[in-house]
Amino acid sequence: MNRSENSKVNILSRLSRANLEPVNRLETQEKLQQTQPVTGNIDLRIEQVQKMQEAVNSEVVISTTDTWISDLTDILNNHGIKRLLCGSGNTLEHDLKQAVINGAFEHTELLAYESTIETFKTTLFDVDAAITGSFGAIAENGALILCPDTHEARTLSLVPPIHIALLAADTIYGDFDEVMATAGWQNQIPANVLLISGPSKTADIELVLTHGVHGPKKLIILIIR
Amino acid sequence: MTEKPYSLQKNVSTFLKNGQLRNNLRFSMESLRQKRAALFDNKTELESLRELGQSIRQRSLNQLPELLEQLEKKCTANGINVHWAETVEDANQIVLDVIEHHGAKSVIKGKSMVSEEMHLNSFLKNHDIIPIETDLGEFIIQLADEKPSHIVVPAIHKNRDEIAELFHKKIPNTPYTEDIKELNAIARKELRQKFRQADIGLSGVNMAVAETGTLCLVENEGNGRMCTTLPKVHIAVMGLEKVVGKLVDVPPLLKLLTGSATGQKITTYINMITSPRKTGEKDGPEEIHLVILDNKRSKILADPQLRQTLQCIRCGACLNHCPVYTRIGGHAYGFVYPGPIGTILTPQLEGLDKTGDLINASSLCNACEEVCPVKIPIPDLIRRLRNESISGKESVEGAGSRSSIAEMSVWKGWKILNKSTTLNNIVVKTAALTRNQIQHLPFLKSWTASKTLPQFPKESMLDRVKKKGVADE
Numbered sequence: 001m002n003r004s005e006n007s008k009v010n011i012l013s014r015l016s017r018a019n020l021e022p023v024n025r026l027e028t029q030e031k032l033q034q035t036q037p038v039t040g041n042i043d044l045r046i047e048q049v050q051k052m053q054e055a056v057n058s059e060v061v062i063s064t065t066d067t068w069i070s071d072l073t074d075i076l077n078n079h080g081i082k083r084l085l086c087g088s089g090n091t092l093e094h095d096l097k098q099a100v101i102n103g104a105f106e107h108t109e110l111l112a113y114e115s116t117i118e119t120f121k122t123t124l125f126d127v128d129a130a131i132t133g134s135f136g137a138i139a140e141n142g143a144l145i146l147c148p149d150t151h152e153a154r155t156l157s158l159v160p161p162i163h164i165a166l167l168a169a170d171t172i173y174g175d176f177d178e179v180m181a182t183a184g185w186q187n188q189i190p191a192n193v194l195l196i197s198g199p200s201k202t203a204d205i206e207l208v209l210t211h212g213v214h215g216p217k218k219l220i221i222l223i224i225r
Numbered sequence: 226m227t228e229k230p231y232s233l234q235k236n237v238s239t240f241l242k243n244g245q246l247r248n249n250l251r252f253s254m255e256s257l258r259q260k261r262a263a264l265f266d267n268k269t270e271l272e273s274l275r276e277l278g279q280s281i282r283q284r285s286l287n288q289l290p291e292l293l294e295q296l297e298k299k300c301t302a303n304g305i306n307v308h309w310a311e312t313v314e315d316a317n318q319i320v321l322d323v324i325e326h327h328g329a330k331s332v333i334k335g336k337s338m339v340s341e342e343m344h345l346n347s348f349l350k351n352h353d354i355i356p357i358e359t360d361l362g363e364f365i366i367q368l369a370d371e372k373p374s375h376i377v378v379p380a381i382h383k384n385r386d387e388i389a390e391l392f393h394k395k396i397p398n399t400p401y402t403e404d405i406k407e408l409n410a411i412a413r414k415e416l417r418q419k420f421r422q423a424d425i426g427l428s429g430v431n432m433a434v435a436e437t438g439t440l441c442l443v444e445n446e447g448n449g450r451m452c453t454t455l456p457k458v459h460i461a462v463m464g465l466e467k468v469v470g471k472l473v474d475v476p477p478l479l480k481l482l483t484g485s486a487t488g489q490k491i492t493t494y495i496n497m498i499t500s501p502r503k504t505g506e507k508d509g510p511e512e513i514h515l516v517i518l519d520n521k522r523s524k525i526l527a528d529p530q531l532r533q534t535l536q537c538i539r540c541g542a543c544l545n546h547c548p549v550y551t552r553i554g555g556h557a558y559g560f561v562y563p564g565p566i567g568t569i570l571t572p573q574l575e576g577l578d579k580t581g582d583l584i585n586a587s588s589l590c591n592a593c594e595e596v597c598p599v600k601i602p603i604p605d606l607i608r609r610l611r612n613e614s615i616s617g618k619e620s621v622e623g624a625g626s627r628s629s630i631a632e633m634s635v636w637k638g639w640k641i642l643n644k645s646t647t648l649n650n651i652v653v654k655t656a657a658l659t660r661n662q663i664q665h666l667p668f669l670k671s672w673t674a675s676k677t678l679p680q681f682p683k684e685s686m687l688d689r690v691k692k693k694g695v696a697d698e
Binding site: 003004005007008010011012014015016017018019020021022052056088113114115116117120121125140141142143148149150153154155158175176177179180181185186189190191192193194195196197198199200201202203204205206207208210212213214215216 | 249252253256257286287288289290293294297303308309310311315318319359360361362365378379380381383384385388405406408409412413416417420421436437439445446447448450451454455465471472473475476477479480487490491492493494495496497498499500501502503504505506507508509517519523524526527529532
């Protein structure tokens with residue numbers, strides 16, 4: 001037995017001798033953790049997400065399935081984004097590439113995160129912005145939910161200074177409890193789940209808030225109805 | 226090497242004299258209190274949430290061995306290597322072994338109080354490994370070669386001009402600037418290179434979910450995600466009490482944590498890590514190591530009352546509301562954990578004999594208990610530790626070490642004095658007559674140093690009642 005296994009045996013044996021009593025889940029806990037009925041229609045939820053995100057300096061654009069390419073073009077132009085990174089092998093990449101073929105994003109070069117970070121690092125740290133989809137969002141706190149996978153890397157929403165995220169309006173949950181109760185993650189949770197509630201920030205110096213630390217300086221959410 | 230036991234008196238004297246520190250603390254603690262109050266403006270909701278938090282944490286502790294085994298099983302199945310460490314020495318060695326196995330010479334660190342408890346940074350330096358703090362507050366104090374003074378905002382004791390000076394002196398090619406945006410940009414630039422090149426990243430764990438083997442981390446800056454996502458290897462260090470049973474336990478605890486710590490509904494990033502890079506993924510660490518640290522926690526768990534210490538989710542609210550902490554700051558507490566949680570945790574980790582004086586760093590005002598998101602009855606635990614320190618039941622290391630013959634004699638004398646009417650009368654009358662002389666007595670110095678001795682009346686209350694009677698008799 002190596003030291004770690006030895007430690008495990010000792011630790012668990014001490015813990016088991018600790019006179020622990022089973023504690024029933026509090027009644028209030030049951031009540032609070034019951035799935036809340038879906039409250040608030042889509043419009044209210046969109047409004048909530050917009051309000052919460054804008055309060056922390058995110059940019060929110062309400063768009064539709066027909067107009068999002070043109071809204072995205074405006075965003076790219078307004079922010080002077082010359083190189084935009086997207087995931088690879090998914091619908092989003094396909095749609096963006098198609099849009100480029102159709103003449104969109106005149107001033108922006110589209111790149112796909114196609115190889116592993118080891119060979120892609122220079123590009124990753126060099127692009128102006130990255131665009132991702134999302135798993136959904138949470139109305140109560142405005143958080144965007146991302147589940148990076150084989151198509152969209154974890155660092156897409158972390159390294160480039162601007163993060164643009166597409167959010168389908170009908171994937172907005174009421175609160176985090178609702179997500180935990182309905183996403184089915186108890187059985188199979190994604191390798192990495194991210195809740196993103198704004199651009200990176202800190203108040204470590206005299207509690208003065210500054211935005212744009214190590215994560216993206218800007219978060220732009222395109223809510224698509 | 227025998228160190229002198231911790232002295233509260235010494236530390237209080239030193240830190241109370243620091244006017245700048247007191248100003249910084251007064252301003253920043255008030256700000257954090259206001260933010261929390263502004264968020265938790267509905268008392269009923271807050272109370273329900275606190276009860277829920279207490280229930281979740283208590284349930285976790287009561288199932289601790291099962292949950293830890295379940296956590297290990299799930300983590301292992303997901304590709305996370307789980308290590309167990311009884312002592313901080315064991316934990317440090319595990320971390321070092323991983324680093325050396327990969328031939329790395331440095332490690333980027335997210336903020337972790339457990340790593341402070343391990344004294345990991347000095348251990349690594351002694352083994353020629355460079356620890357690089359990436360949380361802005363930790364980055365600042367690392368440059369200053371200091372320890373954190375607060376659980377959540379480690380550099381709260383520093384002003385912008387001190388930080389400007391620090392950056393200017395210690396970071397190459399850095400001009401002096403007190404502009405906070407610019408200071409921020411300097412740190413960002415300096416650390417971005419480190420993020421890019423790092424082979425190993427180390428983090429703490431805010432909570433670990435046994436049900437799915439998921440490590441949850443909260444942050445605002447993004448440095449945590451940098452440390453846990455960019456390098457090939459991620460090492461997570463965790464106190465064994467941080468495990469929770471189910472995914473549904475996470476949202477309420479997160480609400481309590483972020484709300485109590487900084488008055489935020491949610492932090493910028495919640496990072497839930499369940500596995501290293503899967504086949505087909507472009508990034509993410511190839512190896513994740515979870516180090517589960519005991520360091521006396523299993524002993525604390527054994528005592529049903531003191532066990533509540535382990536409910537702590539490290540939010541720092543008790544610090545922000547403590548009249549003692551807000552005047553003397555974190556360094557005055559001498560050890561890793563300051564404030565009310567420090568007064569009960571440190572003696573249980575380091576022994577009442579060496580650190581017992583910390584239990585006097587409280588006026589039992591109850592402010593901490595009122596704000597603790599998981600309802601730890603801190604003042605009760607302080608009282609318990611005070612009892613343990615005098616007449617311990619051996620539950621706590623160093624129990625009974627603070628009992629003294631002198632103190633016992635004083636209380637014995639006091640008892641006799643109050644049981645005998647004659648003696649009492651004599652003492653009362655003498656005290657009244659000799660008050661002006663008594664006040665100079667050396668044993669009264671700790672009172673008279675900052676307070677005036679009361680005037681002792683010639684006639685005791687009892688005598689006056691006997692003479693005049695009571696109005697409503």
